[in-house]
Amino acid sequence: GMGFRELPLFNLALLAKQGWRLMTQPSSLCSKLMKAKYYPTISFLHAPLGRAPSYSWHSIHSSRKVLASGLRWRIGGGNSVNVWHDPWIPENLAFRPSSPAPPGTADMKVKDLIQSDHSGWNSSVIRRIFSPSDVQHILAIPLSRNAYPDRLIWHHTRHGEYTTKTGYQLLKGIAELSQPTPSVTNPNLTLFWHFLWKQQLPTRIITFVWRLGKNILPLKENLARRHICPDYVFEVCGIDTETWFHAFVSCPFSRAVWRLEGIVV
Known part of the structure; x- marks a missing residue:
């Protein structure tokens, strides 16, 4: 069989198929009706639920998060992106740059990173704006000299078309990532967790430490293992796998931060 064990996730993946059709078959009768009623001036991905939505629209609308997690643009001319x-x-994680946007570039389009004759990427501009990791990933994106229109594709299939199976696999990976990893009960560790939760600290800090201890932070090592992230490299330094130990202890940048606090690691 196809291995669908989590029925709610499977249903959501099926609904995402309908959302995909609304996006990719705009001339169909269903797409025209939905767009006219619920999102006449914007795209399906940005459509609000609206007042008194029908059961069908409410269901399909809930699938947008599935598509948003796996959609990315295939660059043609770069005008739309x-x-x-x-x-x-x-x-890249979430398919977006890890580098901060320099002032005045908020509206920059991908076409601004491409040579005017569309012979390739403008590497000098790219190297000036982005981190080395981003530069490497951007320059690896193939371009066509014909400057085809940019197109949204589903990242998790070779042909770029959404499938229920890959949508389900993505949802399952995300769900597994949010679950604590099983571990052998350690009395000392149990005491530590009790001690931690009793501290007068902001909840977000306690939660962060707990997730770090359980190794369920959304680090690339965990994301890639569940097929959510395509690579393992820690983008801050670009030299090693993004594990909790490297990100917080062994990375040269992390060590520098610890030293600023007078802590030697």
Whole structure:
């Protein structure tokens, strides 16, 4: 069989198929009706639920998060894609740049990173704006000299078309990532967790420490293991796998931060 064990996730993946059809078959009768009623001036991905939605629209609308997690732009001319806000870099987490946007570039389009004759990427501009990791990933994106229109594709299939199976696998991976990893009960560790939760600290800090201890932070090592992230490299330094130990202890940048606090690790 196809291995669908979690029925709610499977149902959501099926609904995402309907959402995909609304996006990719705009001339169909169903797409025209839905767009006219619920999102006449915007795209399906940005459509609000609206007042008194029908059961069908409410169900399909709930699937947008599935599509948003796996959609990215295939670059043609780069005219339709915002550099900082749209997903377009295949090798990056969430398909977006990890580099901060320099002042005055919020509206920059991907076309601004391409040579005017569309012979390739403008590497000098890219190297000036992005981190080395982003530069490597951007320059690896193939371009066509014909400057075809940019197109939204489903990242998790070779043909770029959404499938219920890959949508389900993505949802299952995300669900597993949010679950604590099983571990052998350690009395001392149990006492530590009790001690931690009793401390007068902001909840977000306690929760962060707990998730770090359980190794369920959304680090690339965990994401890649569940097929959510395509690579393992820690983008801050670009030299090693993004594990909790490297990100917080062994990375040269992390060590520098600890030293600023007078802590030697």
